[in-house]
Structure formats: C-alpha cells, structure tokens
Amino acid sequence: MKKVTVKDIAEELNVSISTVSKALSGKSGVSEEMRSNILKTAKKLGYHVNRVAQGLSRKTIKIGVIMPKVWNEFYGAFKKGIEIYLKDMVDFNIEARYKYVSNLYTCDEYIEAINYFLKENMNGIILCPSYNNSYCKYVDSLNENNIPVVILGSDLPCGKRLCCVREDSILAGKMAAEVMKWIIPKNKKIAVFIGNKDMSDHSEKVNGFMNEYARLDEVIGVYETQDDPDVAYHITNKLIFDRPELGGIYVATGNSLSVCKCIEENNMNDNVNIIATDIFLELEKYVIDNIVKGIIFQDPILQGELAIKTLYKYLVFKDYCEPNILIRPQLILKNNFSLYLD
Amino acid sequence: MKKVTVKDIAEELNVSISTVSKALSGKSGVSEEMRSNILKTAKKLGYHVNRVAQGLSRKTIKIGVIMPKVWNEFYGAFKKGIEIYLKDMVDFNIEARYKYVSNLYTCDEYIEAINYFLKENMNGIILCPSYNNSYCKYVDSLNENNIPVVILGSDLPCGKRLCCVREDSILAGKMAAEVMKWIIPKNKKIAVFIGNKDMSDHSEKVNGFMNEYARLDEVIGVYETQDDPDVAYHITNKLIFDRPELGGIYVATGNSLSVCKCIEENNMNDNVNIIATDIFLELEKYVIDNIVKGIIFQDPILQGELAIKTLYKYLVFKDYCEPNILIRPQLILKNNFSLYLD
C-alpha cells in the first residue's frame, strides 16, 4: 500500500522526475515514445497524482464562466455554487472569471465571451445556455483547443463538451404529478404552464408530468408563458373565469409568483392549488396561504458546485465523467420551506 | 490580496518560521509570551493556514470512530459517508479507525473503545450513541485531553463535545404529517409507531407530527415497537382488526417493513397507507404496491460526511462549528425512490 510517486516512476525508467511530470501532465517537450513509456509504467505501478502536492506547486487553474446576466435568482445560484466550491478549494490555486450575456436571443455575446476566454488561455469553461444555441460550433472550437467545456443548467443540443450538469426534468414533472394527484379532488381539472415548448427541459417536464398524471382527461392544457409574468397572470386569469372546474396548476418554470397573485386576487385560494418550480423568498406568502402546496426544487447551487468540481477533477486527473450529470429534484413542503432559502 | 504565510509572520516578529509554526498549531515548546505574540500578529496580518501545504507536510491525522455493530443499513450508511469523505481527501493524510459496539444496552464497550483511542493518541473521535448513555463522563475525559468528539446520528444528553450531527427530527415529523393530511380521507384515523419514547429523536418526531397534524382527534395513538419487527407486525395486525377506521400509519423509525407486510397479508393495501422513515431496497415492493406513499429520508451518508468534515476542519483550523448540525429531511415519493438507493 505504499504510495507511488513520480520518483518511483522515474527510478523505474531511469529518467528524471521532470520528464515524468511533463509526460503525465500532458505538457509538450517529451518525445511520444518517452511519454507512452511513462504512462505505461505509471499505470503499471498504480500511480495517482497527489493533488495536494500538485496544488501547491502548479500554476493557477483558470476557469472561465459564461452566463446570462438576467434572472439573478436563477443564474446567481449557479454562481453561488461555483463560489462555494472555490472557497472550499482555496489553497488549491483555482480561480474563476465571469463573462455575462445580456441578450438571450442572439449569440453574439456568447461568441465574444468564448473568443475572449480562448485568448486568455483559460484551462476550462463553464457555459450556461439560454434561448439561442447557434454558437455551437464555437464550443467545438474550444474543444479542439483542448479546453474542456461543462454545460450548466440546461442542455445544448449540439457542440462537443465534457459533460452537462442539469436538473432531471422528466423526473421533476413526474414528482409534480404524483403530488398533484393527492391534492386535487377527482372532479377537478388541472393545467400546466411552461416557458417555451422549444426548450428541452420545459418539454421534458411536461412529458414527465403527463406520463405520471394518469387522469389525462383531467388536464385542460399546456400553456406557454414565455417566462413573462404578465402573460402568466393573463392566462391564469382567463382560465379562472373560463374554466370553473380548474383545481390546480403545475407551474413548470420559475414563473409562479404572478400565477399565485392572480389566484389570490380572485379569492380562489381554496379552489386552485399550485405545484411550483424553484424557490424564492416571495413565494413564502403563498405557501403560508396554502395556494402553493409543493415546490419542485432542483438545487441550482449544487449544480454550480458540481459543474466546477467535475471540471477541476477532469483537469487534474483527466478523469472522464458521465456525459450527463442529472440533479435529483426535491419536493419542498410548507414545513421545510424556510430551510431552502438559506 | 497577497497571501499571508508563516514567513510573513516570522519576518514581522524577527523569529524563525519553525517557532511560528509551532505556536500556530498549538504544539508545545514555545513560551506563552511568544505564542500569544505570534497569534496576535497572525490575526493582525489575516493569516490562514494553507491546508494544502500543511496536508503535505504534517503527520497523519487519526480519527477514531465508535459505532454499533448492528443495523448495518443504518450505521453502515454513516460509515459509508465517512469513507466517501476520506476518499475525497486522499493526499491529505487523514485516516479513520473503527471500534464496534455489540451490546447496545450496556456501556462497557463504549468505555473500552474510548480508552483504547485515548491510548492510541487519536486526534479526534466520532461517536454514534445507542440506548445506553451512562458513559458520558468518559466523553468528558476525551475533551479534557483535548481530543474533540463529534456525536453522530442522535444526541447524547450529556458529555462535552465539539458538536452533534443528526437529523432534524421535529421537522421530519411535521413533514410526515403534512403529507399524511393529503393522503388520508377525512373520515379515517391514523396511528404513529416509534421505537422507544425515551430516545429523544423518536419523541421529537412524535411531537413534530402531532404539532402539524391538526386533526388530532383522528390520531388513534402512539405505539412503541422497540424497533422489533415482530412487535411492529403484531401491533399493526391488532390495529387492523380492532380499528376498521384506521387509514394510515406514520412509522417514525426504520422499522416499516413488517408493518407493510402485515398490511399486504391482510389485503388492506387500499385502506391503510404508510409514511415511512429511512430507505432500503426491500421497501421498493411496497412503494410500487402503493402501500408506502412517502418516505422521510435523512441522508445518513451525508451525516457521516459532515461529521468527519467538521472534525477535520476543527483540527486544522481550530474553527468552532455549530453545536448542533441538523440535516434537513427529504420526502421520497414513488417516482424518485430509485434515485435514493444508489
């Protein structure tokens, strides 16, 4: 069980430890033959780099993060997760630099950020996609430059990447349905609100929900709110008046506040119940007032932590990870609500 | 923002870095005056030890773990959490040694284990209490020898310790009640099963449940199973026959299998529903059969991880932690059940 070090490999092959180190860490300046020899004996001896010694001696690892500037409750939590990990890893010489995107409908700022990080020789990139995905080939270019990319928050339907860290949307939908069945009386109907059908995690939530909510004839419809509070309010209002049989709404995006507001203003607290998505302070009122019965929470802070942790481990160990790292949704109730606000 | 190192402190005071190191890490062989001076300037300069450099140079940190040998599904998960943390911290020179207790009703083996670890100069102790708490003064003796103790899994009503890592039992009971209200029809009654009233986390669960389950006249009673499957089966059987109005049972300990078995054997699946505690493979059948509607999960693996992490951070940073670190309970449903088995 004695630890195997670079020195052991060097002695085994009668070369210097500098050469061994360069070969193992993928640096240039080692002949291909030498490198393959070193890698082979490293494997044979069961070598694993000592992160502690490495962290003390190597240059700072630089991670570039690209994320939308809007919706701070959402993207801010990803950032918070990244910062928590970084704080836990002080002394390890890792740092993150951020680039923000203001316009979610064009790809210009994404491309600009990618090029900037390319120029700055970042060791890895974390990228949070939004509506527009047409910058995918630039993600590929990072990959070609041996800069690993972790996609965070929702999937990118193209582009080579190390992995994608996101919620398990199908399961989120299923859990919402399981609870909905308990709280909605048999004679009542329900509706589903999403942001936009074209976003894969939105449609996955619908699929999961429909799949589990066996009483499908009791689903009035799926409505797109475009993540716009006014649209959500308007649709809710219309449903309340047109459909007196409405008993519940599964709000599958973070856009639940205006839905609750509308229900309360129409004094429908006892008639229309909400299963919401994502947690924020302002929801507390509606949880206490019993409009919101449950919240599907997909730990965005944990997602941020996992994204940078995975990237770091890849950079240090060259360990390949799962291509898709899915966070398990949690159900928040009235009683444990406050624990999730920190 | 330049990093402050031992060298900076040494230069500031015109002493050697060895003296600085000894003073900071609490080693003997430094005059009290020198030590207090060094600590003062360390604070003034904003010094924080570099764990990476320290991990590379110091002797191995030895943690002693004392836990019951029985109920491997339960205590095994604590151990697993400890092992996960240790694996994550290889290269940091930490190791754990385990001592197991077979008889939970006497304190002999606890005392023996404590004395053994004292003799072996362990740097810290993790201790999982069981029924008998009469060894508390031995925990104090560890404390007097400057060996920090973390209590894991349930509280110890005496004894000086660094902290206690455990579930939030009151909240667990409340969450069980919140779900129970949804799934039990208004005309049905419910019962609560615990292991033993004298165990604080069992009685806390009852209190939490009662507090939240507003329809208290619908609670038939609280029954002690002594964590014995046969007793649990017997009580369930008796209730089914004596109390046709029984609609649900909150099983507040891990002892839910024989309760489910009894319900199934009596073909009462549609009439009596369970909210269970803790997850294990054999429960899956009853979740699928719709007897178990929800499970309150209190991540024992996470508890183990937190216990050793807290201890390590205290040993390295001398950071004092919260005296009580409570894990937030999670509600497991049919759809996400499999995700919690790993």
Next chain:
DNA sequence: CTGAAAGCGCTTACAG
C-alpha cells in the same frame, strides 16, 4: 528532447 535545481507553504525531528 531531457534533466538539475528551485520553489510552493507548511511541519518536524534535531541541535543548540
């Protein structure tokens, strides 16, 4: 392409 040497920030025997 290869290697000798310095250095990362600590701790720890050992000598004084």
Next chain:
DNA sequence: CTGAAAGCGCTTACAG
C-alpha cells in the same frame, strides 16, 4: 525555549 535544515510530492522556468 528557539532556530536551521530537511522533507512532503509535485511543477516549472532554465540550461544543456
């Protein structure tokens, strides 16, 4: 009680 020196296991400029 105090300090000089070696060492933990790596990486990295630099020289050859």
